[in-house]
Amino acid sequence: MAMWIQAQQLQGEALHQMQAxxxxxxxxxxxxxxxQWIESQLWDSVDLDNPGEEAKAKRLLDNLVAELQRKAQLQGGEDGFLLKIKLGxxxxxxxSTYDRCPFELVRCIKHILQSEQRLVQEATNTSCGSEGQAMDTLSHRHQQINQAFEELRLATQETENELRKLQHSQEYFIIQYQESLRIQAQLSSLSSLPAAERTQRETTLQSKRATVEAWLAREASTLQKFRLDLSEQHQKTLGLLREQQTLILDEELxxxxxxxxLAGIGGPHEGGLDVLQSWCEKLADLIWQNRQQIRRCEHLTKQLPLPGPMEELLNKLNADITDIISALVTSTFIIExxxxxxxxxxxxxxxTVRLLVGGKLNVxxxxxxxxxVIVSEQQAKALLKNESTHxxxxxxxxxNNCVMEYHQATGTLSAHFRNMSLKRIKRSDRRGAESVTEEKFTILFESQFSVGGNELVFHVKTLSLPVVVIVHGSQDNNATATVLWDNAFAEPGRVPFVVPDKVLWSQLCEALDMKYKAEMHSGRGLTDDNLVFLAQKAFSSSSNNAEDYKNMTITWAQFNRENLLGRSFTFWQWxxxxxxxxxKHLKPHWNDGAILGFVNKQQAQDMLLSKPNGTFLLRFSDSEIGGITIAWVAENPNKQGERLVWNLLPYTTKDFSIRxxxxRISDLNHLLFLYPDRPKDEVFAKYYTPPHSKPVDGYVKPQIKQVVPEFTTPNPEPCGGVSAFMDQAASSSASHSNNFGVYASITENMLDPDGDFDLEDTMDVARHVEELLRRPMDTHTQWNSQQS
Known part of the structure; x- marks a missing residue:
């Protein structure tokens, strides 16, 4: 409802666009x-490219019809009678219109709402000077484009008026020319008359002929100048059209x-295509009008040939206008x-491919x-150089074949490929250390368009962004690296698919931050400290100064070809x-600010040793891909009075799929405060799984909980101190009489103050739980046996 209220307040051209x-x-x-009802519906939740969601679109149609009928029934009285009939x-x-194609209704309403939002936003940005320089620049550029269109419209209207004048003048000239021929015929027929009468008539006719021929001579010169002036006007208009088309196609598009x-690596969504289409359609309209005017000039010239350079000028105008329309059609065949x-x-x-001018040119x-078709990098180069015609x-x-469809509601001409599948791929010979996940292909879309009733035929092609072909999910990680590097650092107009071998570290930071924020679906990206941590890892450096990395460059090999120092994986893989x-598992906690993440072991130790016992933080594992560990400060159980920082065996996706x-943090009672000083329940309680209190179908459901044996000894309730811990086993057996507590214990050799673990000694949690369920064990006995 709020959007519609704002839309009704639009003025001038924006209001006309909204009404259209x-x-x-x-x-x-x-x-x-x-x-209000329209704006409350989830139109964007319908995937128009998924035939399986047609039922969802049909429900929205049925609900719209029902809402209209309900609204009609509410109308009463004399004033509401006509509205009741109209709504019904x-x-x-x-x-009747959309029952067989409910997707079209959804597409129509999405287009309307998006267009309204854009028009309202543009109007707001124009009227408010505090929206920022970028928005001001965008609004100013759009204003320039719209102003240029108005100048072109006026110029085209002026040449249309001049052309009509020329046509009227030429028609009158032809009439007078016919009059001259009639007079000549009369003079020729005078020979049969008596001499006296012939002389009198001859004098009159010759005088009349002289007057007409003098007028024809003057008018022929006037017509020739008229034609030349008109051709000059057309030349100027075509120059303006070229400038406007260059601005729209070579800059805006x-x-x-x-x-x-950039959206492929998490950049802002590439909206604005409807605005581009409206500009391209205006261009198509104006180009076609000028082309028709030039064709009419040709017809008038052939109808009345006059000496002069008109034929040559018109040939040039025809060639120019054909070039312009050819560039428009071929450039506006894009991959939506x-x-x-x-x-x-x-x-x-x-x-999905789309022709931005399809509706206007009646394609x-x-x-x-x-x-x-899928083509290799070399084949793409040959196509762009016109070295390959097939x-x-x-x-x-x-x-891989699809017919383009025109959608009346949105005015778009597009082809939706919904069920393509790559059956096989033919790879080229690799160079040096290049792997299959570094080889780039592209999808080539091609078609043939007829314009003006087969008057002009265009063969059009467009290439997709580079694609990396994989045959197994294990290759996805490295393939994504190739895509990210290409999307982030490709230059406009490059030779396919050339990218720099090295870039500034700051440029890579922008790309990584963009990717990270997109995956987290929040504005909380990578901080300067996070980026310093990543620089230390990428360059095997110990410097904590961001300035030291500002002008450094990172190569593709450092990014994802060479392993990190002392590791079996690359920087990107980590x-x-x-x-x-x-x-997959920790997005809410990152967005809550609960995960520091990009902190090394030494930094964690320095941070925690200045805090009370029981303070902990979450950091990413240095030694394992996709691992996160808990580091906390506590007393050394083996040496009274000594405080240590402990690091738990890193958790991975597999662990979080279990608990x-x-x-897990709730299970560990020795963890009290999230760094620096936030009580853990204040941060994590809203994510705890509620305990099961009732048997299901007569069975008691077991619970999986984790225990760190070194920190499960009973402790008194904390009173002023922070080193008191509650025994997890005792707490569980006392408070859950209907539940059998199952503990996935972490044994002593899996944990040390430095956080170095022997992964071969760890036991799969699920398998461990299964063993415990078959063979119940008293947890205190288990603890005592480990101590002994």
Whole structure:
């Protein structure tokens, strides 16, 4: 409802654009009377490329029809009678129009709401000077483009008016020319008349002929000048069209494609395509109008040939306008939804291509078919250099043909490839240390468009962003590295698919931060301290000064080809493991600020030793991909009076699939305060799993809990101190009479003050639980036996 209130306050061109969104496909009265209901529905939850969600779209259609009928029934009295009839009619109209294609209704409403939001946002940015320099620049650029369109519209209207004048003048000239011929014919017929009468008539006709021929001579010169002036005006208009088209295609569209590429690594969504389409459609309208005017000039010139350079000028104008329209059509054939950039064979994937000027040029009157093929980097280079006229393929894609469809509601002409699958891939010979996950391919989409009733035919091609083909999920990590490096550092207009071998560390930091924030779905990205930690890891450095890394460069090999010092994995593999762990299991805790993460062992020790016993923090494991450990400060059980920092064996995705981080922290009563001084329940209690208190079907459900044996001895209740711990086993047996407490114990040889662990000595938690369930063991006996 709030959006509709704002939309009604639009002024001028913005108001006209908003009104143009509505028509018979979706009447504006429906938007007005159902504003609150429309804005409360989850239109964006429907995936228009997934046929399986048609039922969801159908429910939204049925609900809209029901809401219209309900609204109609509420109308009463004389004033509401007509509205009642109108709303009831709209309900019937929606049912009959969209019942067989409910996706079209969803697409229509999504387009309307997005366009309204854009128009309101642009109006707000224009009227408010405090939105920031970037928004001011964007608004100013859009204003310049719209102003240029207005100048082009006026110029085109002026040449149209001049062309009509020329046509009228030429028609009158032809009439007078015919009059001259008639006079000449009359003079020729005078020979049969008597001499006296012939002389009188001849004098009159010759005088009249002289007058007409003098007028024709003057008018021929005027017409020739008229034609030349008009051709000059057309030349100026075409120059303005070229400038406007260059601005839109070579700047705005390229920037949109760059935003689309950055979205592949977590950048802002590449919205604004509807704005680009509206500009491209205006260009198409103006270009076609000018082309028709030039064609009419040609017709007038052929109808009345006059001496001069008009034929040559018109040929040039024709060639120029054809070049302009060709560039527009071929450049606006774009990929709206990119195929996945890490492409697994034998796996279904989707993509959408769109022609931004399809509706205006009536391309849909002869629906074109689009074909998709996968090509190698070398083949892509040959295509762009026009060295290859046919599309060689590097693999076989199933369901790779699709007919473009015109959607009346949104005015878009697009082809939705919903069920493509890469059946096989043909790889090229690799160079040096290059692996299969560094080899890049691309999906080539090609079609043929007829414009103006087959008057012009264009063969169009467009390449997807680079894709890396994998055959197994284990290759995903390295393939993602190739994609991230390409998306982050590719230059516009590059030769496919050239990227720099090394970049500034600060540039990589921007890309990593973008990726991290996108995966966490929050604004909390990587801090300066986090980036210093990553620099230390990437460069095997000990410097804590961010300035030391500012001008350093990192190579692709350092990023994801060479292993980190003393490790069996690369920098990217470690970072990606952290991202995957956080995304799958720890996202809420990161967004709450509960995880420091990027802290090394020595830093953790220095931080914790200055805090009371029981203070702990969460940091990522240095030695294991996708691991996180708990470090805490406590008394040394073996030496009274000595305080140590302990590091728990790192948890991985496998561990959190058994028991969550919050529950594991809840299990460990010796953990009291999250660094620096936040009581742990204040931070984690909202994520604890409620205990099971009732048997299910006569069975008592066991619980899995973890124990650190060194820290399960009974302690008195804390009173002023922070070193008192409650025995987990005693607490469990006393408080859960209906539950059999199951403990996944961590034995002494799995834990030491330095946090160095022997992974071979660890026991799979699930297997351990299974053993304990078969063979119940008293936890105090277990503890005592370990102590002995």
């Amino acid at each position: 969104l509505y028509g018979q496909h979706f009447p504006i009265e429906v938007r007005h009377y159902l504003a 009619h709209y309900a019937t109209q929606f049912k 390229i920037q949109w494609k760059r935003r689309q590429q 939804k990119q195929p996945p950039q890490v492409l697994k064979t034998q796996t279904k994937f989707a993509a 849909h009157m002869n629906p074109p078919q689009v074909k998709a 599309s060689d393929s590097s693999g076989e894609i199933l369901n 970072f990606d493991g952290v991202v995957e762990l956080m995304k 969550s981080l919050a529950d």
